[in-house]
Amino acid sequence: MFGKISHGLVTVSLLTALAGCNSSSPAGGIAPTAQAETPAVVQAYCPQVVLREQTAIRQEYARGGQDDPQKLVYQASLADATRQCTANETTMTINVVVQGRLVDGPVGAPGRVTLPILVEVVDGDNTIYSQKVAYPVDLPAGGTQFIFQKADVQIPNAQGGASRFTRVRVGFDNGAPGKKPARRS
Numbered sequence: 001m002f003g004k005i006s007h008g009l010v011t012v013s014l015l016t017a018l019a020g021c022n023s024s025s026p027a028g029g030i031a032p033t034a035q036a037e038t039p040a041v042v043q044a045y046c047p048q049v050v051l052r053e054q055t056a057i058r059q060e061y062a063r064g065g066q067d068d069p070q071k072l073v074y075q076a077s078l079a080d081a082t083r084q085c086t087a088n089e090t091t092m093t094i095n096v097v098v099q100g101r102l103v104d105g106p107v108g109a110p111g112r113v114t115l116p117i118l119v120e121v122v123d124g125d126n127t128i129y130s131q132k133v134a135y136p137v138d139l140p141a142g143g144t145q146f147i148f149q150k151a152d153v154q155i156p157n158a159q160g161g162a163s164r165f166t167r168v169r170v171g172f173d174n175g176a177p178g179k180k181p182a183r184r185s
Contacts, residue, residue, distance in 0.1 A: 046085035047121065047166040049096055051078050055171030058115065062107045072105025074139065076115055078148075081170060087157050094121070094153040098170050103143030113139050118173040119150050123166040128155045132173050 058076045065071025081098040096119060104110070114134050121129035131153075137146045148170075155162065 045162050045164065045166075046083060047094065047162045047168050049081040049083045049098070049168045049170060051081055051098070052169050052171040055118070055174060058172035058174070059105075060113075061105075065107075070106050073108040074102060074104050074113055076100060076102045076113070076137075076172065078170060078172070083168060090157055092155050092157040092162060093151075094155070094168060095151040096149070096153055096168055096170060098148045100137075100146050100148060101143065102137050102139055102146060104139055104141065108139070110139055110141050113137050115148075116173040116175075117148055117150075118169075118171055119153060120169045121153060121155050121162075121166065122169060123163055128166070129153055 056078045060073045060075075061068065062071040062073055078098050078100045081096070083097065084095045086093050098117075100115075102113060102115070114136050117133045117135050119129070119131050119133065120127055131150075133148075133150060135146075135148055137144065153168065155166075
């Protein structure tokens with residue numbers, strides 16, 4: 001007897017649920033649960049980060065040893081880059097992140113190296129933003145990888161943000177010398 005009653009209740013429950021799901025009445029069926037409303041966010045164009053081929057590698061030589069591989073103090077290179085943008089009515093802020101590698105040369109030694117990194121935002125031929133950053137990296141024997149981050153690159157957000165011609169360029173500033181680590185004995 002109990003089997004007949006429970007079988008009947010299951011059948012009625014399933015039919016009721018299916019009827020509610022198939023109801024053409026807007027009030028019938030399963031009612032949506034209340035959800036917190038979140039404002040719609042429209043992502044503005046976020047300028048691409050490019051590494052300038054001419055300045056993505058920096059080699060520092062001992063005095064008088066320019067281009068002599070035996071007098072190389074260190075070599076630094078920039079590899080992968082990414083960015084994240086946030087915008088309001090007047091300003092776009094770009095968080096630039098670049099992966100790099102630093103290796104010591106024959107006359108290099110472990111120590112702190114200050115790399116001169118240049119971050120620029122250009123739109124076509126116009127420079128919108130430019131800043132040189134003295135970025136310190138501890139160089140162990142054999143080399144290391146590093147992550148450079150510049151989180152406060154701000155450009156005007158005029159009429160919908162950056163144009164499709166806007167780019168963030170990152171490279172080493174070859175005009176400023178880096179700090180050399182101590183020489184090996």
